[in-house]
Structure formats: structure tokens, C-alpha cells
Amino acid sequence: xxxxxxxQYNKLLENLSNELDISESxxxxxxxxxxxxxxxxxxxxxxxxxxxxxxxxQGSFLLxxxxxxxxxxxxxxxxxxxxxxxxxxxxxxxxxxxxxGEEIKDYAKANSMKSMPENKRRCWTLNYAxxxxxxMDTLPAIPDGDSFKNFLESKGVSANxxxxxxAITDKTHPNYDRIADEWPCSNPKGYAEWFKERMKTxxxxxxxxxxxxxxxxxxxxxxxxxxxxxxxxxxxxxRHRDMRFLGHDSEGDKPISMIITTLSAKLYQxxxxxxxxxxxxxxxxDTYAALLSPSVSLNENLRSQHLIERKPDGIWYIPNPVNPxxxxxxxxxxxxxxxxRAFFQWVTWVRSDLIEVLRQADMKQISESLGHHFxxxxxxxxxxxxxxxxxxxxxxxxxxxxPNVEIRNPSxxxxxxxx
Amino acid sequence: xxxxxxxIQKHFTELAEQYHGLALTGGDYNTWIVRGLLExxxxxxxxxxxxKFQIELSITEDYPDTPPIAKETGGRIPKEFHTNPDGSFCxxxxxxxxxxFAKKPSLLGFVNEQVIPFLFSFCYFQxxxxxxxxxxxxxxxxxxxxxTQLFNVTSxxxxxxxxxxxxxxxxKGHHDCPCGNGKRIRNCHGELLRQIISYQSQTELPYDYxxxxxxxxxxxxxxxxxxxxxxxxxxxxxxQGLNKNEKRGVNAIRIKK
Numbered sequence: 001x002x003x004x005x006x007x008q009y010n011k012l013l014e015n016l017s018n019e020l021d022i023s024e025s026x027x028x029x030x031x032x033x034x035x036x037x038x039x040x041x042x043x044x045x046x047x048x049x050x051x052x053x054x055x056x057x058q059g060s061f062l063l064x065x066x067x068x069x070x071x072x073x074x075x076x077x078x079x080x081x082x083x084x085x086x087x088x089x090x091x092x093x094x095x096x097x098x099x100x101g102e103e104i105k106d107y108a109k110a111n112s113m114k115s116m117p118e119n120k121r122r123c124w125t126l127n128y129a130x131x132x133x134x135x136m137d138t139l140p141a142i143p144d145g146d147s148f149k150n151f152l153e154s155k156g157v158s159a160n161x162x163x164x165x166x167a168i169t170d171k172t173h174p175n176y177d178r179i180a181d182e183w184p185c186s187n188p189k190g191y192a193e194w195f196k197e198r199m200k201t202x203x204x205x206x207x208x209x210x211x212x213x214x215x216x217x218x219x220x221x222x223x224x225x226x227x228x229x230x231x232x233x234x235x236x237x238x239r240h241r242d243m244r245f246l247g248h249d250s251e252g253d254k255p256i257s258m259i260i261t262t263l264s265a266k267l268y269q270x271x272x273x274x275x276x277x278x279x280x281x282x283x284x285x286d287t288y289a290a291l292l293s294p295s296v297s298l299n300e301n302l303r304s305q306h307l308i309e310r311k312p313d314g315i316w317y318i319p320n321p322v323n324p325x326x327x328x329x330x331x332x333x334x335x336x337x338x339x340x341r342a343f344f345q346w347v348t349w350v351r352s353d354l355i356e357v358l359r360q361a362d363m364k365q366i367s368e369s370l371g372h373h374f375x376x377x378x379x380x381x382x383x384x385x386x387x388x389x390x391x392x393x394x395x396x397x398x399x400x401x402x403p404n405v406e407i408r409n410p411s412x413x414x415x416x417x418x419x
Numbered sequence: 420x421x422x423x424x425x426x427i428q429k430h431f432t433e434l435a436e437q438y439h440g441l442a443l444t445g446g447d448y449n450t451w452i453v454r455g456l457l458e459x460x461x462x463x464x465x466x467x468x469x470x471k472f473q474i475e476l477s478i479t480e481d482y483p484d485t486p487p488i489a490k491e492t493g494g495r496i497p498k499e500f501h502t503n504p505d506g507s508f509c510x511x512x513x514x515x516x517x518x519x520f521a522k523k524p525s526l527l528g529f530v531n532e533q534v535i536p537f538l539f540s541f542c543y544f545q546x547x548x549x550x551x552x553x554x555x556x557x558x559x560x561x562x563x564x565x566x567t568q569l570f571n572v573t574s575x576x577x578x579x580x581x582x583x584x585x586x587x588x589x590x591k592g593h594h595d596c597p598c599g600n601g602k603r604i605r606n607c608h609g610e611l612l613r614q615i616i617s618y619q620s621q622t623e624l625p626y627d628y629x630x631x632x633x634x635x636x637x638x639x640x641x642x643x644x645x646x647x648x649x650x651x652x653x654x655x656x657x658x659q660g661l662n663k664n665e666k667r668g669v670n671a672i673r674i675k676k
Contacts, residue, residue, distance in 0.1 A: 004450065004477075005492070359473075359493065362444050362454040403437060407463040410536040411511030411519065413501035414555040414565070 006275060008363050008386050013274040013354075015382035016374060017232035020067040020239055022076065027224065030061070030078050030134060037138070040107045041082070048099055051084035058139070058188030063195050064224060065234040065261060069133070070242055070375075079123075080138045081188055083166060087142065093169035093184075094177040100124065100140035121171050122184075141166040144185055152323065161190030161322045190322040198265040202228040202272065229277040230268045234261050236278065237350065243373055244349050245342075253342035259318055259328045266307055266321070275358075282350045289344040291316075292337065316340055427451050427478060434526040440471070451478040453487070453526065461539050463551060468542045472496075474534065476526065477507075486520035489534050496541055501554065510537050512555060512565035514627065517618045559634030562627050570608060572598050575640065579631055581608055585615060586628035 022030070034057060040046065041053040059079040060066040069075060082100050091099070097119075104117045104124045117138075118125045126136040144165040152162040167183035175182055196203065206226045211218045237260050245254035267284045271277040288308045290296045303309075308329070309317040316332035319325075332340040353373045360366045363386055371379040431443040431453060440456030458471035473493035479485045488507045496502065501509040510516050510533045519532055536552070543551040555561030567578045580597035584590055584604075590612060592605030600607060619627070 004452065005454075005475075362442055364442065364444070402439075402458060402460060404467075405459055405461040405531050405535045407461055407536045407539060410463065410540070410552040411515050411533065412553045412555045412565075413509055413537060413540060413550070414512050414561045415501045415509040415557050416503055 005358065005363065005366075009358060009366060010273045010275045012363070012367060012370070012383050012386055013236060013278070014232060015384075015386075016370070016379065017227070017235045017274065019378050019382050020235045022066050022068060026076070026133065030076065033128070033134065033136060034078065034080050037080070037082075037104070037107060037136070040110070041103055046103060048084055048103055051086055054083045054085075055138075056081055056083075056189070058192070060257065060261075062188070062192050063234075063261065064227060064231045065238070065257075067235050067238050070239075070246070072133070075127075075133050075135050077135050077137060079188075080136060081141050081166065082138050083141045083143060085143065088167065088181055088183060089179060091142070092177055092179050093173060093175065096140050096142060097124075097169045097171075100138065104138060119171075122168060139168055139186075141168045141186070143167075144183075144187075152325075155324045161187060161193055164189040164193065165323070185323060185325070187320070187322045191320065194321050195261070195265050198268055199228040199230040199270065201270040202230065229271055229274045230265060232274045233268075233277040233281060234264050236274070236354070237264065237281075240350060240353065240373060241346055243375065244346060244353075250338065250342040250345070253339045255339075255343045255346055256328065258320075259343070262318065262321060262328060263307060266305070278350075279355050282347060282355060285347045286344075286351060289347065292340060292344060423482065424451075426483060430483070430526040434530060437527060438530065441474075451482075452476065453478070454492070457530070457534070457538075459535050459538070461535050463536075463539060466543065466551065468539055470538065470542050472538055476529070476534075483524040486516055486524075486529055486533070487526065489529075489537075491538075500541060500544070501537075508534070508537050510534070512562055513623065514569075514615065514619055515565060518614075521618060559630035559632075563631040563634060566627070566631070570598070570611065575631075575635065579628075579635065581612065582624070582628045582631060585612060585619075586625040588624075590616070 034055060038053070038055040041055060042049055046053075056062075057078065058081050059077075061078050066076065084096065084099065086096065101117065101119060101124055104126065108115075108117055108126060113126070113128070115127045118127075120137070123137040123139045126138070128134050128136070144167045149162045149165060152165060165185055165187040168186045170176065170184045173184055203226060206228060207218055207221055210226055211221050214221075238257055241254055241260065245251045248254075263285060264281050267281045268277060269280060271280060284307075287302060288298070290298060291308060291310045294310075294314065297303075306319070311317055314333050314337075315327075316329035316337075317327050318329040319327060329340070332343070353369070357366055357369050360369060363383065367379055367383040367386070370383075374382075427443070431441075434453065435441055435443075438455075438457055438459070440458055441453050442455050443451065443453050445451045453474075453476040455473070456471050457474045458469075460467065460469040462468075472491050472495065475490045475492050476487040477490070478487050489510070490507050498506070503509055511519075516533065520529055522528070523532060540550055540552060540554075543549075555564055563575055563578060566582060567573075567575060570578055570581055572578055572581075577598050584597070590604070590609070592603065592609055594604050596602050596604045596607035596609075598608060603609075604612070616624075
């Protein structure tokens with residue numbers, strides 16, 4: 001493959017991921033909003049201030065893999081965790097949910113927001129009506145007790161990460177409205193630590209070169225200024241998924257972001273460019289498609305990766321890397337493995353749309369083909385300046401107009417040898 | 420639009436009139452590349468072949484003084500088939516490629532005279548398992564064979580002696596011609612040597628010479644008289660460069676004018 005077309009394609013993918021980024025002003029606005037909620041919870045007459053409320057973002061906002069909504073009419077989901085320093089013998093899930101809920105409702109009233117926060121299964125959703133393009137989902141939580149830490153450690157999860165585990169609320173949980181030891185658990189901070197660890201080599205290298213380029217110290221560079229090929233690849237994969245499943249029969253079964261993010265991060269080998277990262281990730285994901293036929297068992301090598309597993313009862317298993325009890329694929333077996341099939345279908349789409357597309361002759365064709373899958377305007381922006389095209393002079397010639405070349409006195413091919 | 424750019428545009432237009440599947444693209448750093456589908460019918464003696472290939476012609480910095488670099492990008496031509504380590508075609512011995520290009524220094528000339536014959540060779544080889552126009556051996560041996568044919572001499576040693584004059588930039592018209600027919604160089608191989616000097620640069624001639632010399636040295640066919648101090652110095656100097664450039668292909672060595 002020609003190196004320059006690969007490097008131009010890489011540039012295109014990089015630009016594309018930049019186009020998918022939340023704009024800096026939106027980012028600042030979102031940051032400002034969640035800090036405002038934090039200040040509200042800590043204000044003097046707050047009802048929860050005595051529990052040292054700690055509010056922090058989780059999910060793609062924290063991981064640097066957030067993408068713009070497909071249309072301006074859709075909203076960003078900003079996921080927050082609100083941790084109160086309480087224990088499982090002091091409150092029930094329901095009490096915790098309502099304590100946080102009261103404060104968020106007051107916050108909405110105090111800011112004369114038009115719609116009241118919605119009480120969702122696990123979180124409170126705040127809708128900002130002022131064209132801010134956000135939903136803010138706040139997940140009430142308490143630090144998780146030692147018992148659960150011990151439990152996770154017994155599953156072989158590093159102690160660094162279990163310390164960050166939290167217990168959360170779930171309206172459908174059997175213990176929702178009574179004091180109990182068993183709560184749903186989560187570990188968003190631990191997950192973020194794990195994720196950063198997976199891309200550390202590239203992250204540190206890019207941070208260093210960015211700091212040098214602005215003649216600043218590494219500690220002065222905000223993390224969000226640096227984006228690794230892994231983060232870019234995930235953004236591209238997520239958008240590709242959104243676009244490919246849009247209006248498709250299996251739209252309801254499209255792979256969830258957590259699965260895309262987790263598998264990508266596990267497969268990432270610190271490649272230095274987006275294309276190589278994508279290629280590696282997708283080709284490896286594809287090897288697991290064999291699991292769709294129940295008689296097939298994977299070779300030792302694939303099994304030892306513990307990437308995607310299938311239990312003898314047919315249940316699919318993609319563990320949360322910081323909480324093996326959480327199975328991201330717990331619904332993949334339903335309706336004759338519909339979600340699993342949608343996932344592997346998507347993987348073959350990615351292969352052909354993003355990897356094999358390089359077989360096209362030039363950047364113009366590549367960019368046009370990407371335009372079908374990512375939207376024309378965003379692809380145009382991303383390919384600006386990458387190629388100048390002089391179209392073939394005459395397009396209307398019939399095939400047989402090509403004059404025959406008569407070969408006279410041909411050279412004998414040579415080769416440099418020494419290989 | 421500078422002169423080079425204008426020349427490239429003009430040459431591309433001429434090429435595209437005949438081959439409609441090609442496009443001219445220009446990316447960063449003033450690099451120009453012709454890409455796309457090259458579909459051709461070609462005949463050699465009584466053999467006709469029609470085929471199409473995804474190709475890429477990278478236009479050199481000093482085009483049209485030096486020929487473009489041609490590659491196939493559709494994955495049909497394996498690395499083992501007369502390609503440089505960077506994947507570009509080894510169309511022929513480097514000097515021959517240049518001399519041919521100098522006769523018709525345009526994209527169309529290059530495609531018709533060199534790229535299509537090369538692709539033709541490949542198609543024929545795939546069908547019949549042999550090369551229709553023959554092929555040069557790899558490396559120094561092939562270069563030596565090429566020069567020996569070009570000088571129209573029968574001994575590799577004579578070829579080396581003639582090449583030595585070129586490589587050491589030591590052409591003296593009144594000396595006896597190394598080919599041994601008793602004439603002075605200027606009345607014998609001199610004209611050809613002067614022509615070669617006009618095509619190959621002062622880096623490429625020693626490069627070719629050293630390749631041939633190294634080949635002969637390895638096969639133990641070299642008389643002591645040829646291993647002068649100068650030659651040994653050249654070998655040392657260029658074999659380092661040789662290794663470096665081998666990785667990128669001979670095309671990496673270009674004349675800076």
C-alpha cells in the first residue's frame with residue numbers, strides 16, 4: 001500500500017475525530033454546569049452538605065471519547081456521579097436517590113429551569129432548555145464498603161481500582177427500598193484509570209510533545225488537550241455505529257458504547273496512528289464472530305484474551321474490566337442472539353467502510369466513500385486540504401477508444417536484490 | 420502556478436486524454452501523484468494483452484529531469500516480482516530507465532514506453548510462467564549484464580574498466596580504450612561514455628560501479644589490478660550508502676540540480 005495514501009487517510013481520520021469532538025465552548029459550558037451542581041450541593045443550607053458530596057463526570061466525557069450528536073436537534077449526554085459519604089447501613093437505595101433528587105429539584109427551581117429533573121432507573125436527568133444541547137444525568141452513589149472491595153479482589157481486579165468502586169441505586173433492584181448489604185455496584189473512576197493505563201504510552205508521548213510545542217510543562221497541559229489514536233478510533237467507531245444503524249432494522253440492537261470502548265481499549269496495542277489502531281481493533285474483533293455458531297470453540301490464544309466469551313448456557317460475556325461481575329453483553333443471547341449478530345454485522349461494516357476503503361485509488365474516492373457513512377458535510381470538512389483533484393479530461397470516451405500500445409524494444413525488468 | 424506545476428498539469432492532460440481512469444492529486448509538500456485505473460490494450464510481436472491495474476505515479480521533485488516512480492496499488496503484483504523494497508517497479512536497469520525517459524520526457528511517454536511494457540511482462544508471466552522480454556538478474560549482476568550489453572563487449576572486466584572511468588570521473592579521450600581494439604577512447608567507446616555521463620549523475624555512476632565491483636568481488640572474478648586504492652575507497656564509501664538506499668530503492672538516489 002502506498003505510504004502517502006495511508007498517511008493522508010490517517011490525516012483524514014484524525015480530522016474526522018476532531019470534527020466529532022465537542023466544541024471547546026460546549027465543553028467549558030458542560031464543565032461549568034456540573035461544577036455549578038457541585039457548588040449547589042455544597043452550599044450552606046444544602047441538605048446533603050454534611051455527607052461531603054463529591055460530584056464528578058463519568059463515561060465518555062471523562063474518557064475523552066465523547067462525540068457530537070448526529071444532528072443539532074439531539075443532545076449531549078453528560079454523565080455525573082454524585083457520591084455522598086454514607087454507608088449501606090445508614091440509607092437504603094431509595095433514600096439516597098431521594099436525598100440527591102430533592103437537591104437537584106431545588107437546583108432546577110432555583111435556576112428557574114422549565115422542566116423538572118426526571119427520576120430515571122439509576123439517575124436523575126436534568127434537561128437544560130436554553131439551547132445548551134445537554135442532558136445531565138446524575139447518578140447518586142456511596143463509596144462501596146470493604147466487603148465489596150474484598151469481593152472484587154477475590155476476582156483478581158487490581159486494588160488500585162477497587163478502591164474507587166461505588167454502590168449505586170436502581171429502582172428495579174429487589175433491595176431498592178430497604179437497608180441491605182447488597183447494592184448494585186459500579187466503578188466509573190476505576191474504569192477511567194484502567195482506560196488511561198491502556199493508552200499510557202501514547203498518552204505520555206503526546207502530552208510531552210504537546211507541552212513542548214507550547215513550551216509549557218506537562219503539568220500545565222489539561223488532559224483533554226491530548227487525544228490518543230485509541231480515543232480517536234473509539235470516536236470514529238461510535239459515530240460509524242450511529243450512522244450505520246440509523247433507520248436499520250436492528251437499530252434497537254446496535255452495540256452499546258461501553259462495549260465498543262471496552263473492546264477497543266483491550267485490543268489497543270499503543271499504535272501510533274488512528275488507521276493502524278482501527279485496523280488492529282477491528283480485525284481482532286472479527287475473529288470472535290466464530291462464536292456465533294454454538295459448536296465452534298475458539299483457539300487457546302483467543303480464549304486467553306478473555307475479550308468476548310460464550311458460556312456453556314449460551315450467555316455471552318464481556319466483563320467490565322474493573323468489575324467482572326458486570327457483564328456488558330448480558331442481553332446478547334436474547335431473541336436468538338440478535339444483539340450479538342448486530343455487533344458482528346457492524347464489525348464487518350467497519351472493516352469494509354473504514355479499512356478496505358483504502359483499496360480505492362485516491363483520496364477523493366476514499367473521502368466520498370467515507371461521506372456515505374459519516375455524512376457529507378463532516379467528511380468534507382475533515383478532508384479539506386488533503387487533495388486537489390484534476391478530473392480526467394474527457395470522461396465520455398467509450399472503452400475501446402484507448403489506443404493500443406505497441407511495445408518495441410522493451411526493457412528487461414531488474415531488481416535491486418539484496419533481500 | 421510555477422513552471423513545474425504547469426508542466427505537470429500539461430503532461431497530465433495529455434496522459435488523461437488516453438487513460439481516462441487516472442487523476443492527478445497533489446497533497447502536502449508539493450508532491451504530485453497520478454493515481455487511478457490504468458486500462459490498456461498492448462501488443463508485443465504477435466502477443467496481445469488487455470488488462471487494467473490500479474497504479475500510482477509519484478512525480479519526482481526534479482521532474483521532468485528524472486522519471487516518475489511507478490507502483491501498483493491494487494495488490495496484484497507480488498513484492499517478489501521486480502519491485503524495489505518500497506514497492507515501486509524495477510522497470511529496468513536504472514540507467515536504461517533514465518535514458519528511455521529522456522527520449523520522451525512526459526507522463527504519457529513514461530506510461531507507454533515503460534509502465535505498460537512492465538505490466539505486460541507481468542500479465543504474460545502470470546499466464547505463461549516466463550518473462551516475454553527476459554529479465555536482468557538481481558542486484559550487481561543485473562547491472563553488470565546491462566552495461567556489458569550496452570557497451571557491446573564480451574568481457575565483464577572490460578565493462579568494469581569502462582565503468583571505472585565513469586565512476587572515478589576520469590575520462591581522458593586520448594587514452595587507449597579498455598575494450599582492447601587498439602583505438603583511443605574518443606574514437607571508440609568515448610561517445611557512449613559521454614552520453615551516459617549526461618544521464619547518470621556523479622552519485623549514480625559510482626553506485627552502479629560499486630554494485631558491479633562488489634558482485635565480482637564476491638564471486639571471486641576480479642583481477643587485483645582493479646582493486647586500486649581509489650576503487651576500494653569508493654567501495655567503502657558507497658557500500659554504506661548502498662545499504663541505506665537499498666531499503667528505499669534505487670529511486671531514492673536522485674540528482675539534485
